Amino acid sequence: MKIKVLLIFAVFFLCYCYNVYASEDVQENINVGIILDTPSFRAGSSKDFFISDASNKKLKLTKGITDIYCSEKGIQVEKLFLSPPLKIEPSNGVIFADSKPYRGYLIVEKSGNKLNIINVLTLEDYIKGVLPKEASVDWNIEALKAQAVISRTYAIINLNKHSSQGFDICSTTHCQVYGGAGVEVTPCNKAILETQCEVLTYNGELAQTVFHANCGGHTEDPQYVWNWQDTPPYLKGVKCDYCAAAPYTNWEKVLDESFIRKQLSDNNIGEIKKIKIEGKTSAGSAKELKIIHSEGELTLNAYQFRLAVDAWQIKSHSFDSIKINGNKFHFKGKGWGHKVGLCQWGAKGMGEKGKTYKQILVHFYPETKIEKVVYK
Numbered sequence: 001m002k003i004k005v006l007l008i009f010a011v012f013f014l015c016y017c018y019n020v021y022a023s024e025d026v027q028e029n030i031n032v033g034i035i036l037d038t039p040s041f042r043a044g045s046s047k048d049f050f051i052s053d054a055s056n057k058k059l060k061l062t063k064g065i066t067d068i069y070c071s072e073k074g075i076q077v078e079k080l081f082l083s084p085p086l087k088i089e090p091s092n093g094v095i096f097a098d099s100k101p102y103r104g105y106l107i108v109e110k111s112g113n114k115l116n117i118i119n120v121l122t123l124e125d126y127i128k129g130v131l132p133k134e135a136s137v138d139w140n141i142e143a144l145k146a147q148a149v150i151s152r153t154y155a156i157i158n159l160n161k162h163s164s165q166g167f168d169i170c171s172t173t174h175c176q177v178y179g180g181a182g183v184e185v186t187p188c189n190k191a192i193l194e195t196q197c198e199v200l201t202y203n204g205e206l207a208q209t210v211f212h213a214n215c216g217g218h219t220e221d222p223q224y225v226w227n228w229q230d231t232p233p234y235l236k237g238v239k240c241d242y243c244a245a246a247p248y249t250n251w252e253k254v255l256d257e258s259f260i261r262k263q264l265s266d267n268n269i270g271e272i273k274k275i276k277i278e279g280k281t282s283a284g285s286a287k288e289l290k291i292i293h294s295e296g297e298l299t300l301n302a303y304q305f306r307l308a309v310d311a312w313q314i315k316s317h318s319f320d321s322i323k324i325n326g327n328k329f330h331f332k333g334k335g336w337g338h339k340v341g342l343c344q345w346g347a348k349g350m351g352e353k354g355k356t357y358k359q360i361l362v363h364f365y366p367e368t369k370i371e372k373v374v375y376k
């Protein structure tokens, strides 16, 4: 009996200590599409570097830069035609592609009569080139650690996003912005190291770690933004008392009626007389807007209205009021972005108030857990 109790205790203790995300092992390397559909690019290194091709030809190049072209006869490097894919690796340090440094190595694939340049590196090193692009590098370490867990989780969940093109993830806002080794900064690298392998899970699955700049006081349920029918409990929306001093917590914008009408021209509307807020979401945002115009009425989802008119000028769909004065519409609202998931300015505020990254994550994604992935 005693042994049984001890065993149960030992198993519980192990699970509690390591909290391993056990669904499956995660690949250690990630293939990032960094330059796509290009006729040529420049590879280089400050040390010697090596190029090998599919037929096992190997070149050793001395430090410097070399131009690489797509050709009907293969991939041209100097006067040689090599068989794709090429592998380009530094003897030491980073490898350059079009003047930007990258950790790991490069793969050059032919795609039709163009080249795709893929950076292969460890997932942990990849996050180092993402975090400075997704967060403000001078924010406190706990906010950066929360963002590191988010970026890692997002990368792993999206590992198959570009599999049809022969890589895992692209380097633009389509996936996550990745700037290579040249954008790395010490505070972000520290945040990544201190959260090494950690991801956010819900019910044993990786969580959808959506985030935005500033929620304006309450985060949003994605059903009102992306029309999700089954919102996971951790994305239902929470109160946020930490972003009150952030930019655009309260914003105002004046736009010409003619500009709004032009942006909504797909809907064949006449001169806009009034824009009415129809219903509020649980986060206090507008659900829909009724546009009363000279030809009739049009009802639009408030978030879709923001995207159609100008998401940069209208900071959120959390409208407090919309008034007309002459031929100008005066919008007042709260927050910046879609408002779903973690509020970045709120995370910064929580960190400044002494909250840990775990408290930040569980506040914005309630009922989730932080677990460690195992790389294979």
Ligand SMILES: [Zn+2]
Binding pocket: 161, 162, 169, 170, 171, 172, 174, 175, 176
């Ligand atoms: Zn992408």
Ligand SMILES: [Zn+2]
Binding pocket: 214, 215, 216, 217, 218, 240, 241, 242, 243, 343, 345, 346
């Ligand atoms: Zn907030």
